[in-house]
Amino acid sequence: MSVSFRSTAVLFLVVGVYGFGADWPQWRGPALNGSSDETGLPATWSLTRNVRWSADLPGPGAATPIVWGDRVFVSSTAKETGQLLALCLAAKSGEVLWQKAIGDDRRVPRNNMASPSPVTDGEIVCFAYGTGLLVAFELGGKELWRRDLEQDQGFNALLFGYSSSPLLHDGRLYVAALRNRKPGQYPKRVPPGTRLDEVDSYLMALELKTGKTVWCAFRATDALRESMEAYVTPIPMRIGGEWQILLFGGDAFTGHDVRDGRELWRWGEYNPTKINHWRVVTSPVVVDDLAVVAAPKHAPLYAIRPTQKATLGPRNVAWEFPKMTPDASTPLFYRGRLYALQDDRKVITCLEPASGNVVWQGALGGTAVFRASLTGADGKLFVMNEKAHVWVLEAGDAFRVLHQIAMGKGPARSTIAVADQALFIRTADRLVCVSEGDETGE
16 A cells, blocks of 8 residues: 555655655654654564664663664663663664763653653754753764753643653754643652742744754643643644644644744644643644644544644544544554554554544554554554563554564563664663564574
8 A cells, every 4th residue: 555645745845854764863753653664674573583682771761762874872761870861872783882971860650751752863863851951962972062941941840751752853853841830730859949930831943953942932721730731742744835833732732833933723622621631642643634633541533634824623623533542652654544552452443544434443462551652664563562562563454463572671661663674672671673684692
């Protein structure tokens, strides 16, 4: 099944200089929808067969590894010291090329501050952390700049800790902080000396080369309590010939002008009764002229048709899918199909993205929930549950499981990255590179 010409054109415009299919430069990959054009990936493997290397990590983290050329970049905690680390590994061997201590980790329930994923344009790699630190390096490890966004913008109050990954688009970093406006909501996590004044949610654009702020836009919300909070990554979309940045959470879905961050439109119909614990975890997925979002707590999946400037209403909802929807796992768009994972009941649904009609639905099973998102490449789907059990499925018009394997220790919440004809799989304590024809001696 081939992707339409229109879809291909949109993806080309989104990825820009990223080298589509060859690298995995940020959390949702080169197309920003979880897919890659990479081929030659194994459908099956063991802990040694079809494994290029397996490298110990200094501590757990939910950040997805990113890959550019011969280098893999990953954020981590250090179990022994409690520090946050930036690591660079050789993609061919797993050797650690450099490692930098960034700052101290912060305790939050079921999470740590090494949850946002890094980004790179092939010249600069930027690491982000839940403490609000942004640090940019040359690929060789020389630090170029750093920012402390909590110091500048106030404490990021979220129940499970700030986890949004930055977006890299057209030479700029876009950072979203959708947070509780009262920093004292979670007093045990507030660093000593932090002011407890009320804070706004915001979307910020920074220059990748310098770290300087281009603009910072206030993101309004009328959400209540935890519903103000979101763990999402901003996503770009071309609407009416102009780029916009999409942001989902805080009881609203909004589009922002890339030039100054102005809010151009708003859709706010997914939480009409103002439930106060509907934090958002999943990010938007762009499919042609639609933007797909999953309401929290397994509420409906919506396909929204945005405009250049307007308040959106029912007429902008192309379709709604009500059942077996994600709460934490961002949907995947791959080869003309939309895949959504009900992460608690472990059920995956294949949808026609233009209509929302179900193509197939199947149960993955297993004893653990899923918190990672789906990856699509080489005609296959890859996903890992919290116990580091990986499933490989056929991408097509029938539910077919090709492979299942336990990869090691959990909790595992990192999305599987694809580059250089290999899978990069992060468990609680290891990063494993899976590649056809390779074999380790372990």
